[in-house]
Each structure stands twice: as structure tokens, then as C-alpha cells.
Amino acid sequence: MSSPLILITNDDGYQSAGIQALARAVASLGEVYVVAPDGPRSGAAASITCTTPVSFSALSVPRTYSCTGTPVDCVKLALEQIVPRKPDLLLSGINHGDNASVSIHYSGTMGAVFEGCMKEIPSIGVSLYLQHGQSYEDNPVSEDALTAIAELCRRVLEQGLPQDTCLNVNLPVAHRFRGWQVCRQARGRWSAEWITAANPRGQQSFWLTGQFTDLEPQAEDTDFAALREGYGSVVPVTVDMTAFAAMERVARLVQ
């Protein structure tokens, strides 16, 4: 069997500390390709570029490319134009900031993961849960946690993931890795999302910001609960968004 092919992308851009840490962590598991945006794409979700062409450039590091598009564009371009065969694993991250709870919907990190999953590649997004005042640079992911990520990747390479399922992994800031908890997406809400931007032309404009509220602070089986307790959270995520539990009620609604 040939060496596994691992494709890595992110939404913070190829220069970010997180993607470099991730590439280093899994370097011994196979042949690693990095295809990542040429700059920050935070909040890109699974967006794709429809109104302009997209291009990519090989960088001086072997098998490393920067791309003018979104994280999903990076994956689509890599698969058709860059990597020599279908990857055995897709990784996205390590994101500067968590993608737990409903933040998964805005996350460019997880957008790339959905894309890998829809292309039937086992795909994992990794993000770092930073609390107020913490920065990624001051709180790099510990070697301990990077070892745990590599072990998780090794197992996924060996065993695969269920159909249409990918993983949303979030890590707490900690020197010692305490272990994984498999959990569900917490119910959450963003509010107070805009602050007025200074504008020299007099027009009102707004910066997106916001405060997150965990709507289930008592629950013990959510990603936020795991992170609060200092565990790495692993949410199995499906790209089938059908609300099966709601089918009957909606069927009555349209009758």
C-alpha cells in the first residue's frame, strides 16, 4: 500500500501558525499537500467563488499552494488541479478560535470539511477554543494535543468515517491534553452583533462582532460542556441536513 495522501487547508490562510502546526503534526502519517487561501477567510462558511476566476500558486515549500479563493474553492481546486490522486484524509485548521455550537455554520474551516465529506474523503476540522483575551500566538496548541490529533488521524486513515459524516474537533487551551469527548453540537445564540464603525464619509457602517450564549449551560453532552471541562470535543457531523424528526409535523403543515 502506498503512503496515504493527506490534503490540508484552512480559513486563516497558508501563513497561519495553526495550519503549520497541523501539517507538522501529521507529517509522518503520509504525503501531505497544503492548499490554503492566500489570506484570512474567517466566516467564509462553505461559500464558493462564482463571480470571478480563481487561481493558485506553488509556494517555495514543497507540495504547498496558496489560492485566491475560499476554503471550499481550495478543496475543489486541489482535487481537480493539484493533488495526484484522491486524498485519503482531508484536514482543515487549526483555526484561531472555536467552531463549536452554531458557529459551525459560519466557519470556513468547517466549510472545507463539508466539501471533503461530500467528495467522500474522511474529513476533520480542528479549531482552538480561545477565551477572552487569549490569542493563538500566546496559546499554541500543546505538543500533547498535537500528538492526540495525529493519533486520531491515524485511526481515521485506518478505519474511515461513516458515510456523509465528518468530524468537528475543538481543543481547549491547555498544556496537558486531557482526552476526547464525543458530543453533540450545543444549542447556542449570537447576539449584540454589530458595532458602529467610524466612517470619514459620514455614512453609517457596522463591524460584525457579537456575544455567544450557550443555551444549554447545564447539559453535559455538548461540545461546549466538553471544552469547559478541559476536554477536546469531537462532534460527528452529517452533511445531510434533513430534519428527520420534523418530517411528520411538516407533512401535516402542507397537507
Place this chain on the structure above:
Amino acid sequence: MSSPLILITNDDGYQSAGIQALARAVASLGEVYVVAPDGPRSGAAASITCTTPVSFSALSVPRTYSCTGTPVDCVKLALEQIVPRKPDLLLSGINHGDNASVSIHYSGTMGAVFEGCMKEIPSIGVSLYLQHGQSYEDNPVSEDALTAIAELCRRVLEQGLPQDTCLNVNLPVAHRFRGWQVCRQARGRWSAEWITAANPRGQQSFWLTGQFTDLEPQAEDTDFAALREGYGSVVPVTVDMTAFAAMERVARLVQ
């Protein structure tokens, strides 16, 4: 009880024929606000604008605003800066092209709907399934179908939707509306996604395009099956992306 407040957005921009048809269709149900992008945002998914400020302008039509951001930005701005109270219903569309199967993940139309749902507003996305060579302008949504959408909205205003659940509605091109089918998201795959763009500077660049394949052409309970048969498809969609069916297998994987 005061008149319901209905917020409408889309990803094709406020000038598009689809959003105007939708606003007209539900005008008699309540007080309608339109807050939509200032131009096309196809493929915007649930992306948000993090790197620049966003602004909006009131247009000459009452309660109609254009916004420089994404569809999700439109919803977030409308809720905090424009509408006088929490909307009773959020609509997005009518999109030029379907958002059935996995296209839901790239859809700016549905991104706005997820946002409404996460803000606990009953939310519905409406898209038009155009086949090769069809354009929205040549195939406007029939009066018959617009009446059916208005009736669906009336019922949702009356009965609400289950928690964390929104609707992904797609319409076939047809003069007579044949009825709704409540269904699940079809498994599908996009491939052959890039064509080389002419580039006067010599750099290789690529336009995103692609061919869609329904991976379950025999299934009768999917959105694509309903559309092929000439029905309007209604997929109940959950913003909880947890793959509950995969929890045990993933738990064994990380043990």
C-alpha cells in the same frame, strides 16, 4: 394581534425578479421588509463579513433596503438595525436555480434561512429548479405556485415550525402547481468543477462550474425525485448538524 412582520432577503440582490415576486406573493399576509444584498451573492453559503465594515441604504420603495454584505449579514443587520421588532417569518429567494440536495451547503439563499432559524424565527428558503437552457426570466414562477407559497407562509405564521428547523423549498418550472412533497435531501455530487479561464497575463486561472449527479436516482423520497415528478419539494432542515447515528462508531474510534 398586530399584523405579522415578514423579513425577506435573498442572494441574487434586491433587483432580482425572484425577490420581487416573493414580496408580492406575501404582501397581503403582513408588513413586509426587504433587506437584500446590493448585487449577486450566489454561492455565499452562510458566510459573514469579518474583514470590512458593512452598510445598508434605504431604497425608494418603502421598507426596502440594500446591503453591502452577504445574505447572513443582511439578516443580522435587519434584526438589530432595521426592523422594529423580531420578525414572525423570514423568507429568502426566490433563487434563480435550485438549492436541492447538497447544493444547500453552498447556497446564500439557505445561509440566510439558517440564520433566521438560529434566531428562532420560522424561516423558509424558496428556489426555482431550472434545467439546462432555462432562465428565470423566461420561466417566471407561475401565479399558481406563488399562491401555494403564500398559503404555506400563512400556515407557518399560524403554526410555527419545530425548534431549530427551517424549510428548504424548491419549485419546478410549470404553469400549473402540482402540489408539495415533503422529502429528504438527496445524496448528490458535483464534479468537473473547473474550466480554464482566458487570462491576458498568462497566469492559469479557473472558473467554477460543475455537473451535478443525483447519487440516488431510484429513490422516491428525495427532493430531486419530487422536482423530477413536477412537485414542489419541501425539505425540513435542521441547524443541528450532529450526526447522531454516527455517535457510537465515532466514540469507539477515539477510545
